[in-house]
Amino acid sequence: xxxxxxxxxxxRSLITKLIGQNYQVVAPVKKDTMxxxxxxxxxxxxxxxxxxxxxxxxxxxxxxxxKLFDYEKQNKKLTQQDFDFDSIPQSVLIGVxxxxxxxxxxxxxxxxxxxxxxxxxTRLERTTIIGLSCNKADDYCFCTSAKGSPxxxxxxxxxxxxxxxxxxxxxxxxxxxxxxxxxxxxxxTADGGADKESLLAKVAANxxxxxxxxxxxxxxxxxxxxxxxxxxxxxxxxxxxxxxxCACFDIQDESHGGKGHRVRCWDSCGLSLFTLHTSGxxxxxxxxxxxxQRLMHKFSYMPDxxxxxxxxxxxxxxxxxxxxMNIAEHCMSIIEN
Amino acid sequence: xxxxxxKAQQLLESGNYxxxxxxxxxxxxxxxxxxIRKAEHASKLIFDESCDQNIAVYLYRQEIKHNKKKVIVAxxxxxxxxxxxxxxxxxxxxxxxxxAFAENGDIIELNTFEExxxxxxxxxxxxxxxxxxxxxxxxxxxxxxxxxFWENEFSKCIKCYACxxxxxxxxxxxxxxxxxxxxxxxxxxxxxxxxxxxxxxxxHLAGRCVTCGQCGKACPLELPIQxxxxxxxxxxxxxxxxxxxxxxxxxxxxxxxxxxxxxxFIR
Numbered sequence: 001x002x003x004x005x006x007x008x009x010x011x012r013s014l015i016t017k018l019i020g021q022n023y024q025v026v027a028p029v030k031k032d033t034m035x036x037x038x039x040x041x042x043x044x045x046x047x048x049x050x051x052x053x054x055x056x057x058x059x060x061x062x063x064x065x066x067k068l069f070d071y072e073k074q075n076k077k078l079t080q081q082d083f084d085f086d087s088i089p090q091s092v093l094i095g096v097x098x099x100x101x102x103x104x105x106x107x108x109x110x111x112x113x114x115x116x117x118x119x120x121x122t123r124l125e126r127t128t129i130i131g132l133s134c135n136k137a138d139d140y141c142f143c144t145s146a147k148g149s150p151x152x153x154x155x156x157x158x159x160x161x162x163x164x165x166x167x168x169x170x171x172x173x174x175x176x177x178x179x180x181x182x183x184x185x186x187x188x189t190a191d192g193g194a195d196k197e198s199l200l201a202k203v204a205a206n207x208x209x210x211x212x213x214x215x216x217x218x219x220x221x222x223x224x225x226x227x228x229x230x231x232x233x234x235x236x237x238x239x240x241x242x243x244x245x246c247a248c249f250d251i252q253d254e255s256h257g258g259k260g261h262r263v264r265c266w267d268s269c270g271l272s273l274f275t276l277h278t279s280g281x282x283x284x285x286x287x288x289x290x291x292x293q294r295l296m297h298k299f300s301y302m303p304d305x306x307x308x309x310x311x312x313x314x315x316x317x318x319x320x321x322x323x324x325m326n327i328a329e330h331c332m333s334i335i336e337n
Numbered sequence: 338x339x340x341x342x343x344k345a346q347q348l349l350e351s352g353n354y355x356x357x358x359x360x361x362x363x364x365x366x367x368x369x370x371x372x373i374r375k376a377e378h379a380s381k382l383i384f385d386e387s388c389d390q391n392i393a394v395y396l397y398r399q400e401i402k403h404n405k406k407k408v409i410v411a412x413x414x415x416x417x418x419x420x421x422x423x424x425x426x427x428x429x430x431x432x433x434x435x436x437a438f439a440e441n442g443d444i445i446e447l448n449t450f451e452e453x454x455x456x457x458x459x460x461x462x463x464x465x466x467x468x469x470x471x472x473x474x475x476x477x478x479x480x481x482x483x484x485x486f487w488e489n490e491f492s493k494c495i496k497c498y499a500c501x502x503x504x505x506x507x508x509x510x511x512x513x514x515x516x517x518x519x520x521x522x523x524x525x526x527x528x529x530x531x532x533x534x535x536x537x538x539x540x541h542l543a544g545r546c547v548t549c550g551q552c553g554k555a556c557p558l559e560l561p562i563q564x565x566x567x568x569x570x571x572x573x574x575x576x577x578x579x580x581x582x583x584x585x586x587x588x589x590x591x592x593x594x595x596x597x598x599x600x601x602f603i604r
Binding site: 031032033034036054055064065138139140227228231232234235236237238240241242250252254263265266268271273286287288318319320322323324326329 | 363371390399490493496498502524525527554555558
């Protein structure tokens with residue numbers, strides 16, 4: 001993989017030029033009390049003081065509300081305005097942690113499973129992902145247990161690793177990344193050969209996700225196990241909504257008089273309404289069954305059907321959880337029980 | 338073993354109790370709810386200043402509700418919620434024992450709603466200084482600034498409903514947001530739909546919010562939504578002299594009728 005040097009000044013120039021050329025640049029920004037991915041209009045808005053952002057990078061390709069089309073009914077005549085693909089901007093997503101970047105792989109496997117979701121794929125196609133290796137981690141991080149690493153290039157188009165002098169090693173991962181480097185070739189100079197590994201955060205691998213995959217199917221019918229595992233869970237959707245690989249959505253029509261639009265919005269298997277039938281029957285009537293679905297989907301159904309794991313070890317769900325349902329612990333419980 | 342752990346161990350060993358709902362040490366030293374069924378696990382229990390979470394929400398949970406031999410370790414938020422849940426007939430007298438704490442750390446056993454109510458009367462019921470300061474900051478804003486403040490906050494809400502799920506008083510089996518014929522509240526998490534949700538939530542908690550702030554603590558985006566329910570709680574006190582979580586008799590202003598109520602708003 002080709003490596004280049006991107007000095008801190010060149011990085012500033014790169015982002016400033018991208019904004020100047022009307023790219024939508026999305027970066028981690030400190031807003032009020034939180035750090036999250038937001039569209040920026042100046043380099044100075046960017047922060048690097050985060051383990052991971054609150055919400056995942058998936059919002060760029062799978063926003064929490066996506067208007068699919070507009071409609072209008074007038075004198076019994078219905079007109080429909082289809083999704084405007086020209087409205088999707090060319091974007092550069094920066095500061096994406098390797099776990100998040102790899103999340104797009106899992107997400108894409110869902111959105112391209114049997115039919116291609118054109119809105120999602122177009123958004124992603126028009127996005128160049130500039131990753132940022134992790135130089136710190138916390139107790140929630142477990143990427144190394146989930147086949148990732150703090151310096152993994154998978155999923156990024158370019159991966160930056162910050163050096164002690166504030167400059168960056170730039171690894172050019174994909175053709176899209178190479179194109180961006182070529183477009184701004186004067187900003188990328190010869191690599192100095194710094195040792196990337198020594199710059200990365202240390203994340204202990206406390207378990208192997210392969211062991212979870214091997215064991216989880218045998219736990220499916222162990223109702224007592226899942227009830228106990230989910231005792232603490234209060235059944236909100238926080239984990240799913242911040243997860244980089246959770247892809248479930250609801251379709252809603254919002255109308256006002258004769259006008260309206262159809263919206264795709266996030267949904268979560270943790271919510272009791274998710275599987276409620278019109279008849280009133282709910283096949284997943286308790287939280288144990290819903291928690292089982294969440295873990296089975298990530299560690300059984302996705303590996304079986306899509307050949308990918310539905311968890312990247314970012315630990316976001318555990319950080320967001322109001323009752324500290326730590327997914328890494330639950331993975332270890334599956335292995336141990 | 339500390340007092341609490343010893344007490345828990347005794348209770349479970351006695352055979353009179355089969356489940357203790359309390360706190361244990363979670364990730365990064367954070368406290369989290371725990372469910373202890375075996376005496377040998379009693380040493381997991383903790384109770385310190387990190388145990389700030391209101392865990393009354395578990396008392397009426399399907400998996401726990403019918404367990405007649407349960408104990409809950411309660412901080413002052415949980416205690417007040419139990420009183421309010423009792424007033425609303427969501428928990429039943431004698432269904433569980435409460436372990437509360439005196440200021441010196443001694444364990445207080447509370448077995449009946451009357452005992453709980455009496456103990457709660459000794460607790461402080463106002464907002465903390467920091468909370469009161471936040472309320473004042475917002476009250477002092479101009480109408481336009483206040484609107485802008487909440488518009489900014491609501492723009493961030495992802496509608497995960499962690500606020501609802503963590504609130505002991507949000508126990509409706511079917512929430513208004515889940516009714517879709519008609520669809521009262523927008524499902525998508527746009528600013529307007531989020532405003533509808535949070536205003537509705539605050540109004541449904543009018544006179545019922547015990548000001549534990551659990552909704553705000555639960556929010557993954559850290560929206561200060563507890564201020565909305567605090568506002569209606571303060572108004573309830575000011576206009577109706579009703580403070581939620583103080584009486585086991587239903588007396589919340591918006592849910593009861595009194596012959597002496599003013600009706601001059603009907604024109």
